[in-house]
Amino acid sequence: MSRTAGRGPRRLIRWWRRRSLRARLTVIAATAIAVSVFVAFQVASELLAWQLRDTVEEQLRADARVLAANAERAGPAQVELPPYPGSGQLVRVILPDGSIRTPAGQPVLPPVSENAGRVARGTSADLLESNGGDEEGYAIYTLRAGDGAVQVARAVDDGPVNQFGFGMLLIGLLCVAGGALVGRTVARTGLAPIDRLTSAAVRVAHTRELDADIPDEGGGEIRRLIQSINDMLAALRxxxxxxxxxxxxxxxxxxxxxxxxxxxxxxxxxxxxxxxxxxxxxxxxxxxxxxxxxxxxxxxxxxxxxxxxxARGDVSDESTEVLDFADVVAAAATRAESRMPDIEVALDVTSVWVNGRPAALERAVLNLIDNAGKWSPADQPVQVRLRTEGESVVLEVDDGGPGIDAADIPRLFDRFYRADSARGLPGSGLGLSIVQRVVDAHAGRATVARSARGGALLRVVLPAAASPTPIARPTTGEDTATS
Missing domain, CATH: 1.10.287 (Helix Hairpins)
Known part of the structure; x- marks a missing residue:
């Protein structure tokens, strides 16, 4: 039973999701107008019925006061009753013995109610009540007059309300149809930039041409969408x-x-x-x-x-983590010494924390040490220093070689660039380019200068990260090592 009951909403949801955006906007607009018309109809009908009831009541009270004044002067049994006009208002006098007087030819009103009898006996105040039969209902106002009471009644007519409701129904149907038409027109006009954007995207997908930007039109979300796609195309270019x-x-x-x-x-x-x-x-x-x-x-x-x-386009697929950069530098120095046994690497590092990819950072440090090892004489160690400066971590790799010419410094981190003095040395010209890419991926910067020994001083600055443990590693002889 429950499974069958749940299929209807699921089918409706699937149907709705398969509709186009234009169809959805059209349905939403028509539904919104239909709900608005229905609410307006209900409110207007209640206001109209209340206004009609209030008008009838005021008229009954006024007529009853006139008739009661006449009955008090002449007495309920002798007061002259107005002849029945054939429609509209009806009158009746309740005598002290409970009998009634009505004009000749007037339709029979419902029997006097118990509450109206109490008004005639003087035990209750004036009373407005509604008595309804199977075919016709009456609004009856009872007012004390002398030792009896007078009643003025009027048939309750729902015709104006029904006519008003029928008119509102026709207007509502027209509004729903017009709302659907307006919604579809607005959807077509509002989604025109999306259509052009879709056509441009399809054209780019078919032609593989990334040079033409999509025209920037519209405003708000449409403009941001077009700008995002243009930025994506620029990145692809x-x-x-x-x-x-x-x-x-x-x-x-x-x-x-x-x-x-x-x-x-x-x-x-x-x-x-x-x-x-x-x-x-x-x-x-x-x-x-x-x-x-x-x-x-x-x-x-x-x-x-x-x-x-x-060629991977990114540093690697490994995730970033908060790590001790000193461990990364030490591991890279160990690998460098195994690859270049004749070169000594002197470490002067302290425990500092960065948020990064350990394998990529180790590769960058290894490339820096390899580059310095190619230039350092056998009796001059490669000095690697690691420290903090404010909110940054600074790594320096210092060689004892001849240094770098000023003309080569601007292109030192370019791919495949090799200085004239390095043509005879092993290498591909990609090592420092990889360093630059890794540093950029970690929101850092890499620079080159001349060291105090006259060689090259390659400097990498990375943002520092908070230590994952509240207690920092103490600065002892273990933190500064020479290998």
């Missing part, structure tokens, strides 16, 4: 441009190592087919060639890994 530039840069950077690798491999294959590999390439030359091949393969692997990381 920037993303497509970035992808195109990345593909072009990657193709350019991969061309040189791939060409060198292909030429060396073709040389080995050609000499091997001729059977002159041993004679044409002595052991020393062959070893040097194989070492070059290994270095080129390693360089390609590093470049492909960095390109893959850079």
């Amino acid at each position: 920037d993303s497509r441009q970035a992808q195109r530039l990345l593909a072009e840069d990657a193709a350019h950077e991969l061309k040189t190592p791939l060409t060198s690798l292909r030429l060396n491999v073709e040389l080995l294959i050609r000499l091997d087919r001729r059977g002159t590999l041993d004679s044409a390439l002595p052991a020393e030359s062959r070893t040097r060639l194989l070492n070059d091949l290994g270095a080129q393969v390693a360089e390609l692997s590093t470049l492909v890994a960095e390109l893959t990381d850079l």
Whole structure:
């Protein structure tokens, strides 16, 4: 039973959801007007009926006072009753013995009620009552007159109210039809910008053209919607441009190592087919060639890994968390020392907290240390310092190399950019670009300057976060370490 009863509302909801926005607005407008007309009809009908009742009562009271004044002068039994006019008002006199007098030819009124009898006996005040039969009802006003009472009655006529209701019904139907028409017109006019917006979006989806902005028209929510879509298209254009530039840069950077690798491999294959590999390439030359091949393969692997990381478009899919940046820096320094055994990394860190992605931050710190390790002499350690400055966390990576030329500083964090002095060193030119992207994703900034030792000083500033524990790690020898 309950399941069957619940199907109707669910079907109505499904039907409503399948309607277009125009149809919904039309139905809402017509329904609102219908409810308004119905409420107005009820209120107006009550006001009209009240006004009619009040008018009838005032007329009955006035006529009753005139008749009562005559009855008091002449007596209820001798007072002259006005002849019945054929319609409208009816009169009756209640004598002291309970009998009644009525004009000749007047329709019979309902019997005298008990309350009216008490008025005639003088035990009750004047009385207005309604007596209704099966066919016709009367409003009867009873007023004490001498030792009896007089009654003035009028038939209760609902005709004006019924006529008014019928007229209101016709007006309501016309208003509902007009409301539906107006609602559909308003919906069509109001949704015209949405239609044009939809057409523009469909055109963009079909043509894949992101260059043309959607015209900004309308106001309020429509304008904000159009602006949001234009912002989305601009972001898509920037993303497509970035992808195109990345593909072009990657193709350019991969061309040189791939060409060198292909030429060396073709040389080995050609000499091997001729059977002159041993004679044409002595052991020393062959070893040097194989070492070059290994270095080129390693360089390609590093470049492909960095390109893959850079092409993700975001730092990573890992979630952010409040973490101790000192642990991230220490982990990155350990990885850097394992990759560059000849380079010493000197840590001077203190426990600071940031809100970030640990793997991405570790990759950025590792790239900074790797970059510094390429320039630092063997007897000059890479100095890594971590501290707080106000509401920020500051990481500094200081190398003892020759420093960076002023002309190279503006482009140091660009993708694939390598200074002239770094052309002979291993690397892809993507490491510092990845650092910049990670720092930007964490609402920080990266800068470069000359260190006190004359080398490069790479500086990363990130927003500090509150410690997740109320007790901070004490500053001891464990917080400052040299590895």
